[in-house]
Amino acid sequence: MNNNSGMNMPNINLRSIMAGACVFVGLYLFFTSWFTVAPEEAGMVIRFGKFTRKVNPGLHFKLPYLETVVKVPVERQQKMEFGFRTLRAGIKSEYSHDSFLEESMIVTGDLNAAEVEWIVQYRIKDPYKYLFKVRNAEQTFRDMNEAVIREIIGDRTVNEVLTxxxxxxxxxxxxKLQQVCEEYETGIKVEQIVLQDVNPPEAVKTSFNEVNEAQQEKEKLINEASAEYNKIIPRARGEAEQTIEEAKGYALERVNRARGEASRFSSIYNEYSRARTVTKDRIYLETMNDIMQKVG
Incomplete structure (x- = not known):
């Protein structure tokens, strides 16, 4: 009896171990089959390397080991930095510039150079295109950014770029970048490009600043001259118009006086023509009367 019990013990232990292993595997498969998609994400389910479905935020089931899930942040605004990288964000953010001169150095349309640092803000609007239409969409988008910025700046003068x-x-x-993204079906929506910092190359920065200061001084002198012109010219025009009006008034007065004298002379002449002797005597008497009044 004891011998039989000893012979059955290994079988009982093996069955227990197998049952426990099956339970463990079952529980593991069950719990690993569920996944959660955050509110700002879209879940892209892939089976044997092929896209099968897109799932919205929430709790979802997938076939263990047969399906994988890639979560894409479709609601979060993202950004790319060019010509620099943010090492630590905060009140006093820290940046790195020296290692990215190849990104920032751009030739302008007048064959000068400018160091341009910029930021692109974007969202992933179509996660399917982002994952499956373009290989390495993030790097492709970065390359597109550089190509577009170099093309646009290559059509401008260095003064336009810097000022x-x-x-x-x-x-x-x-x-332009949005057009390229749509053409290549990247699934990306460009929201904004910000030229963060634009400067002449370090080797010519001093000379450029001197030229820029001279241009600013020139603009200042032009503005001062324009202000003086606007102050003096209207006053001179007003004085000229006043003089012209006074001259017109004087001329009108002289003309009216001359017309009055001519009319008076005509009246006297008409009377003289009708009664020459009487008129001559009247004029003589009036004249003598005026003389006597002045003498008296």
């Missing part, structure tokens, strides 16, 4: 044309360049680059 007044920065916003126009950023806007034009965003439009």
């Amino acid at each position: 007044v044309g920065r916003q126009e360049i950023a806007d034009a680059a965003a439009v």
Whole structure:
């Protein structure tokens, strides 16, 4: 009896171990078959390397080992940095520049050079295209950014790039980049391009600053001259118009006086013609009367 019990013990232990292993594997497969998609994500389910379905935020089931899930942040705004990298963000952010001069150094349309650092803000609007239409979409998007910025800046002068044309360049680059993204079906929506920092190369920065200061001084002198012109010329025009009006008034007065004298002379002449002797005597008496009044 004892011998039989000793012979059955290994069988009982083996069955227990097998049952426990099956339970463990079953529980493991059960719990690893469920996955959660965050509110800002889309879950892309892949079976044997082929896309099968897209799932929305929430709790979902997948076939263990047969299916994998790639979570894509479709609601979160993302950014790429060019010409620099943020090492630590915060109140006093730290950046690295020296290792990325190849990205930032760009030739302008007038064959000068400028160091351009920029940021691209974007979202993934179509996760299927982002994952399956383009190989390594993130690197492809980075290459597109550099190509577009170099093309846009290559059509501008260095003064436009460094001064007044920065916003126009950023806007034009965003439009062009979106067109390229749609053409190559990257699934990316470009939201904004910001030219973070634009400077002449370090070797010529001092000379450029001197030229820029001279241009600013020139603009200042032009503005001062324009202000003086606008102050003096209207006053001179007003004085000229006043003089002209006074001359017109004087001329009108002289003309009216001359016309009055001519009319008076005509009246006297008409009376003289009708009664020459009487008129002559009247004029003589009036004249003598005036003389006597002045003498008296």
